[in-house]
Amino acid sequence: MSSIYAVPPEVLEGLVERNKTAITRLREHQPEQVDYSSYPSTKWAGVLVLLYEKAGELRVLLTTRDKRLRAHPGQVALPGGKRDPTDADFVETAFREAHEEVGLPRHFPHAHTICTLRQFVASTKLLVTPVIALLSDLSVLETLKPSPGEVDRIFDHPLEAMLDPTLAAKEKLAPIGSDDWIYPEELHNFSDIDLPWLANSTYRMHRFRSTAFAIKGLTADVLIATAEIAYNKQTTFERWAPKQISTFAPILHVFLEELAAQGHTGGASTTTPNAKTIMGVNSEQATAEVEP
Template sequence: MAAPRYPIAPHVLDMLSERSRACIDRLRGHEPETADLELHPVSKLAAVLVLLYERAGALRVLLTTRSKTLRSHPGQTALPGGKVDDTDADAWETAMREANEEVGLPLDSPHVHRVGMLRPFVSAAKLLVTPVVALLDDVSVLDGLVASPGEVDHIFEHPLEAMVDPALSLAEPLEPVGSEHWPYEVELHNWTDIRISWLNDTLYRMHRFRSTASPVKGLTADILISAAQIAYAREPLFERYAPEQLTRYSLIQPWLETKAEDLQYVLSSATSSASSPAVSIEA
């Protein structure tokens, strides 16, 4: 079944550069791997908003730095989003509601257009996270965003293509090497291979990207790498996966541990070398 083409008015697409329009068209036509979300309790479902917009002919993505007072992932980079509420109709409504609460993005804004979805990702908290991709046609909307006290410390942006070609971020006013927000010697990008006990001891490659604020890493990095790969139809200029990560683990399947009441998630064997793992770890 072909991916749904959400309606975007021609004049909105005509505002984009030819290259950015091609990126949006690829994202609109993308057919993600799916999971039966009805098999999972609402308490284990979440959604995030990948809000794209164009500056100087290139697509950028809206990001936040989580408040340092939060118990979960304090001070880390995140896409606007959160857990599904019982009253949410779908992942789009969850992502937009959370974006409104976290950064004040207007609900039902005529300048925000639904583009599509990516496959679900599994977070370190064992949440099944669905990324929703949207296009903002008026960047002046960003001027009215306000970080929610206690939830968001900072709102910033990053070039989407830099998630597959980190050198493209050199044009940004990046955090200094060795600083609080980039305490590494490498200039733009590094990774650590982590063995995950609750996923059959599989290896997972946790990427980190230098930015103008907090590092883009873990779940957020994995979602944006995938979005950039689809949008720009190109592979990353770095080794995306840890050994065994690509060939052994791909599709999400629910699994109920016999010794635990909580629903766990494991990944089945990959069906092809083109499949991509769905687990992501924040660290």
């Protein structure tokens, strides 16, 4: 079954062959189908993975949060946030947030929706739906501006480097030992976090060096998944922790059982003692990591 979203043939033909193949794989992707309609809609969110071809490679648009914010200042994010009741779907959520955060024009005819991925889980138990899109007019990038008080920087990163971090070595990366990359490793590291309340599972927190702050947490997870589909290959590093839950359905099952036990319905908000150690994102942006 092909994607319900259409990319104009002339846009695909304008890509180098390898990128054309990658976009085609994303268009044909069928995400894990899970019924989460009984989960509070106040905990639904969407993020935009905006891809574009530059110098023959696919790159993804990213931001850093304003450094003056109290929560997660300076951390890397995909444009996105909670779904508004007036949003028709998560595609509208993602593009609306991109307009508000970086000034991407609403209903921009050169931003083509490719597909959506399965839901990812945020630390605050938001269910985050990534929307993948392809930008065919790169001139709009020159018009983007960070939303004051919300976004500090707008930058990009090679998508395939989320599978092989050495591909980012050619970038003008943040200096090792700086506030943007405090780790001793050159390009990538990870740590495993035990989640006894989530079926005794483990979560692997990946961190990638970039030209800005480290790409990590849920943002990294979404981009790894996007790259795996696009390039049809696995990571050059150990992707999963030994006991990590790699699909959405089992996590949702735990959340719904907890809701039922607590008697929550509708728009109820939930927390757990270890909520900050699931996937590491801020409830408003659905993208910033919270370190354990």
